Amino acid sequence: MAKQADLDDFRVPYFDGGKKNNRFSLDEFDPAAKPFSSGSKDTDRARLSEIGMQLDNLQERLHAQRRRRVLLVLQGMDTSGKDGTIRAVFHEVDPLGLRIVPFKAPTPVELAHDFLWRVHSQAPAAGELTIFNRSHYEDLLVPTVLGELDADAFQQRCCHIRQFEEMLAYSGTTIVKCMLHISKDEQRERLQARIDDPSKHWKFDLADLEARKQWDAYQSVYRDTLAATSTEYAPWYVIPADSKTHRNVMVGELLLRTLEALKLEYPPAKESLKGVKVE
Numbered sequence: 001m002a003k004q005a006d007l008d009d010f011r012v013p014y015f016d017g018g019k020k021n022n023r024f025s026l027d028e029f030d031p032a033a034k035p036f037s038s039g040s041k042d043t044d045r046a047r048l049s050e051i052g053m054q055l056d057n058l059q060e061r062l063h064a065q066r067r068r069r070v071l072l073v074l075q076g077m078d079t080s081g082k083d084g085t086i087r088a089v090f091h092e093v094d095p096l097g098l099r100i101v102p103f104k105a106p107t108p109v110e111l112a113h114d115f116l117w118r119v120h121s122q123a124p125a126a127g128e129l130t131i132f133n134r135s136h137y138e139d140l141l142v143p144t145v146l147g148e149l150d151a152d153a154f155q156q157r158c159c160h161i162r163q164f165e166e167m168l169a170y171s172g173t174t175i176v177k178c179m180l181h182i183s184k185d186e187q188r189e190r191l192q193a194r195i196d197d198p199s200k201h202w203k204f205d206l207a208d209l210e211a212r213k214q215w216d217a218y219q220s221v222y223r224d225t226l227a228a229t230s231t232e233y234a235p236w237y238v239i240p241a242d243s244k245t246h247r248n249v250m251v252g253e254l255l256l257r258t259l260e261a262l263k264l265e266y267p268p269a270k271e272s273l274k275g276v277k278v279e
Contacts, residue, residue, distance in 0.1 A: 006035065007254055010237050012230035015162065026223050026238065031183040033240040036250045044245045051252035052092025058256075059129050061264035063097030066127035068262055069173040072255060073132045075141075076180030077218060078208045079190035080241050082133050085180065088248040089255065090131075097127055103134040115139040115157065116164055123168055136161060140225055145217045158228040169233035176258050177234060178251055179226060180241040184215055 013024055037044050062068055074082045086100060101122045110118040116136055124130035140157050143149045149157065165175055182190075191212070194204040211218065230236040237254060241247040 007237070007250075007257060009035075010239065010250075012226045012236040012238065014235070015228055015231055024223070024227060026181065026219055029181055029238045029240060031181045031186065031240050032242040034243050034246040035240070036253055037243065037246045041245050044249050048088060048245075048249050048252055049092060051249070051256050052089065054256055055090070055252070055259065056093045058259040058262075058264055059093055059097055061266055062129060062259070062262070063127045064266050065264060067172065068264070069124040069126060069168075069171075070129045070259065070262075071124050071132065071168065071173055071175045072129070073135045073137070073175070073177040074180060074251075075135060075137050075177070075222075076241065077182060077187060077215075078211060079187050079194075080180035080182045081244055081247055082180060084244055085178075085248055085251050086131055086133065088244075089252045093129075097129060099124070099128055099130045101130060101132050103132065103136075103138055106139065116160065120164070124173060126172070136164070137225060137229075141218065141221050144221045145214055154224070155228070158225070161229050162231060162234075165229075165231065165234040174258060174262065175234040176254060177230075177236045178239050178254070179222065179236060180247060181238050182241045184212075186242045187212065187215075 010029065038047065062070065074085060076082060090098060103119075106115075106118060116139075119136040122130070122132070140149075140154065140161065144154050169175060191204070191208060194200040226236045226238075239247055239250050239254075
């Protein structure tokens with residue numbers, strides 16, 4: 001398993017309350033880097049399978065205890081691989097106690113409420129490992145790029161998100177947030193592949209090309225968002241994602257470290273079962 005210090009090299013500095021300038025640049029992270037790769041795709045896939053089996057065991061203990069909760073947030077530009085990450089990392093994990101929540105554009109009913117209204121009900125219950133495929137951060141990133149949120153409203157929503165996640169953490173939810181970081185060139189190749197392959201047409205939307213035109217704006221807002229919402233109780237990690245295999249291994253290593261730190265154990269045997277024999 002990768003060393004903790006290596007993983008923490010990709011953690012966004014914690015928000016400091018505005019006392020210091022703790023902003024960072026996504027340019028510090030190379031989307032094509034493979035720090036957790038062995039150099040062989042076959043070896044990396046074998047490692048991912050090992051991680052999956054370990055996650056399966058740990059998630060079963062989490063579900064059996066029904067005390068703790070785990071939330072994995074996956075964010076990233078179009079084609080960064082949120083779906084692929086989920087399929088690969090959780091391939092070996094029993095779906096019992098595992099829940100995936102995809103967030104799309106808010107409906108009229110959701111827009112009639114505060115922006116976190118639709119999110120809170122999807123937070124993990126006791127014993128659940130929940131994955132947000134996109135998340136409440138969509139309601140911060142997209143409207144800011146579109147000019148619907150000014151600087152003050154942006155900061156206010158960041159504050160509300162920090163408070164929301166702090167409440168979840170206080171209630172027993174362990175939160176890990178991953179920004180799947182791909183390059184503009186890699187995105188072009190993946191979008192073109194969706195256009196060229198009829199079996200991938202369902203994944204393509206012309207709106208993806210409009211969002212691509214605003215690449216620099218999204219990168220800027222992602223930088224500001226991560227800097228303002230990475231906290232000790234809900235840290236952000238930047239995951240180099242040009243390599244799909246590396247991306248999957250790194251997210252798997254990070255989640256494995258997170259679950260191992262919880263020291264999960266099966267609940268004690270029930271006294272009422274002692275001596276019971278099935279005839």
